Amino acid sequence: MVGKVGVDRRIQRTRQILQDALMALILEKGYDAVTVQDVIDRANVGRSTFYSHFQDKDALFLSGFESLREQFEQYLSDGASMNGDPWNLSLQMFQHAQSHLQLYKALAGKQGGTVALEHIHKYLTALMREHFKSQFLERKDMDVPPDVLAHYMVSSFMALLTWWLDHDVPYPAERMNDMYRQLTQPGIIAVLR
Template sequence: MAAEDRRVRRTRAALQQALVSLVVERGYDRVTVRDVLDRADVGRSTFYAHYRDKDALFASCFEDLRTGLERELAALADERSGDPVRALGVVFEHAHRHADVYRAVGTSHLHTMLFEVMRDHLCTHDELQLPVEVAAEYHASALVGILGWWVRAGFPHGPGEMARMIRRLTVGGITATWREEAADWSHARIRDHRAGAV
């Protein structure tokens, strides 16, 4: 039974890897089941024993990607680090290890995955002062853009360095905005006060 399970896992992994590499090379619409079978060296009957069609195989790639990321973020949450931004490092490390899958899944799938896993992760942080959906959407939208650039550029910076830069942009941007708003509000009060004194 264990040997059969290993065989099933190997077959599925071979099919997933074949599809991902072909999608990266040609684009999803230009890949056929026949192409996948040839690349994976798997028979047609074996393919259909595991997957209904190419879409089902692609969905399994996406689900495995998501499950792995959820597992890593759950482990981070168990540490109770008190730093929800550490999740960014996990995301970049995950993308670095699964670069071809990130290239293949496309931005809409990637956005959905990142939004949902970030939402579930941020729910574990009681100190979050914003609605979880707002924070998750902010991080997901930013990550989709920067991850896309990072993967396409061939990883010019390491995962840890990317996470630190995004953290600086995020925290710095929020702080700068708050300071600008506070300064504007303060100047307006001074101006109003002077106008009233005239």
Template structure:
């Protein structure tokens, strides 16, 4: 069953609410921003707002849907490439670093408050789903797991989030592709045995 396309007026209203929300976060902060503020900035009524979102937390989560789609598309494109070593593994990570760099002010405005908890929690879930899907698609299902699959998921997501936070806190001075290359080098070496279905370990 195909999903029904979103009406243009609905899409336009949601876009205005998202834009107003981001603008207010950057000027007032997430905690100080209210639904009334968002409605006023977007020039829509409260009833219209609640017809689309349950509250500003829901609006924040929904705002990351485009990130989820972009990362998923990047992952699918990478996995569709012919087997050529490790290049196709974690194919979504560069897009994550690029998104963080392009929205560094928003990330900084969110970190530290409830908005940060919601946004980062949503990003962690997006990344966990991507890593979980990738492992399911690339792991040799006939070989025993030397490391529990979910352990590997948490390991990779935790490392990516830690590196991204460190990078943004430092002003994102290194280019995204350089940060991604270093992250992938360490993360892929950490999961390569699991992905290849190899159970060999160094004593």
């Protein structure tokens, strides 16, 4: 059973080739326009090989997202703690996006599909609940229900993130995060009294 390493390496290599092919094609034509056949041709891979690794195009796409997520969490744990500050988390994400720009553009830019955006949305919402539930998510006396609050914070963040990814503006991550903070922090503070 130890002898599987080499085989596993082959498998991993094929998966990587497929992911790369998809990302490249997304940046060229946009997610929806890419067909499984395109990916297969670009990756020089047999049709059945594709389907033995991934259920469909979405699955391949999301596997790329998972890589991204793992990288990001590694990045997070390496960095400073968040001090319970959501805008610290958003900063990390802006920074991470900046250093993996092509990947982020393919996955979360307007060329990417809805699939990833929804995934990221869910992921961030979960992350927020996890880290800040004690602070406000369980208070019952607010005008704005915690659910709405979380949804708003994540949506606003992603609005700025995707805008940034889709317009080739020279703003650095820190500038983007400052905007995000300026726009959202006052409202959040007001709501939390």
